[in-house]
Amino acid sequence: AQSVTQLDSHVSVSEGTPVLLRCNYSSSYSPSLFWYVQHPNKGLQLLLKYTSAATLVKGINGFEAEFKKSETSFHLTKPSAHMSDAAEYFCVVSFGYSSASKIIFGSGTRLSIRP
Amino acid sequence: SAVISQKPSRDICQRGTSLTIQCQVDSQVTMMFWYRQQPGQSLTLIATANQGSEATYESGFVIDKFPISRPNLTFSTLTVSNMSPEDSSIYLCSVTLGGEQFFGPGTRLTVL
Numbered sequence: 305a306q307s308v309t310q311l312d313s314h315v316s317v318s319e320g321t322p323v324l325l326r327c328n329y330s331s332s333y334s335p336s337l338f339w340y341v342q343h344p345n346k347g348l349q350l351l352l353k354y355t356s357a358a359t360l361v362k363g364i365n366g367f368e369a370e371f372k373k374s375e376t377s378f379h380l381t382k383p384s385a386h387m388s389d390a391a392e393y394f395c396v397v398s399f400g401y402s403s404a405s406k407i408i409f410g411s412g413t414r415l416s417i418r419p
Numbered sequence: 420s421a422v423i424s425q426k427p428s429r430d431i432c433q434r435g436t437s438l439t440i441q442c443q444v445d446s447q448v449t450m451m452f453w454y455r456q457q458p459g460q461s462l463t464l465i466a467t468a469n470q471g472s473e474a475t476y477e478s479g480f481v482i483d484k485f486p487i488s489r490p491n492l493t494f495s496t497l498t499v500s501n502m503s504p505e506d507s508s509i510y511l512c513s514v515t516l517g518g519e520q521f522f523g524p525g526t527r528l529t530v531l
Contacts, residue, residue: 338520347524348511394461398520407452407513407520409462 306331308397310410318418323382325413327395330376337378338396338407339369348394354378365389390417421446421516423523431529432502439498440526442512447492453485456509456525465510468495502530 311326329335339351352363359371369380378395395410422445432438442451450469454462465485466474474487488496499506509525 336519348522350519353519396520398515407515408464409454412461 306333306335306397306399306408308395308408308410310393310395310413312413313411314414314416316416316418317385319387320384323380323385323389323415325380325393325395325415327378327380327410328376329378329395329397331397331399333399336398337369337371338398339363339367339378339380340394340396341391342394343391351380351393385415385417387417387419390415420519421448421514421521423512423514423521425512425523425526427526428524429527429529431531433531434503436502437498437500438502438528439496440510440512440528442495442497442523444493444514444521446514446516448514448516449492450515451489451495452513452515453487453495453497454511454513454522456511458507462511465497499528502528504530506530 307330309328317323334356337354340348341351342348351367352361352369354361354371362368367382369378371378393413396407398407424443426441430438450467452467453465455465456462464477465480466476466487468474468487468489470489470492484500486498507530509527511525512523514521
């Protein structure tokens with residue numbers, strides 16, 4: 305069965321320190337993996353995506369994620385947190401490339417930034 | 420890419436009434452997906468709408484409560500029927516195109 309697990313419901317870091325948001329997936333197939341961000345009262349915004357090309361994926365706003373097949377992980381990182389990074393982050397898994405592909409959302413991680 | 424619009428963007432409804440949410444995509448797609456995001460929660464898939472056939476509902480969601488129409492390859496509607504305060508959520512439609520997921524801006528529903 306396909307699933308996605310975000311290991312932390314809430315992460316709090318100080319401004320200027322590194323960010324790590326963890327995501328593990330379970331799949332019988334080669335998945336596509338995504339990170340989305342949702343700021344309060346805003347729509348979902350795609351941060352980055354992995355679709356079987358380079359395992360280290362760079363996204364917007366300085367975020368990046370590394371696909372590790374051996375660990376079935378796709379953790380999101382950023383070297384230096386900014387106050388504007390405070391938001392909800394969702395790890396998302398998609399199985400297939402056709403328009404019939406279904407996606408599964410992780411439970412979300414709320415990122416707080418301390419001044 | 421795909422651009423998705425939804426109407427209405429938000430609404431406040433009375434208990435026992437129904438609301439129909441429209442979703443329009445600027446590309447032809449085989450399937451459209453409807454999600455619900457309850458306050459403070461992640462997104463949960465309600466159903467998958469395939470043009471020309473009945474929608475497929477996920478566990479916990481039924482057609483009588485969430486009827487869906489899919490008249491063509493660029494449009495779908497989701498109706499929230501006989502609403503209760505527990506239906507207060509953001510409802511989003513989504514499509515998959517070229518291996519990427521695109522989401523509408525969502526419809527914020529409040530049921531009093």
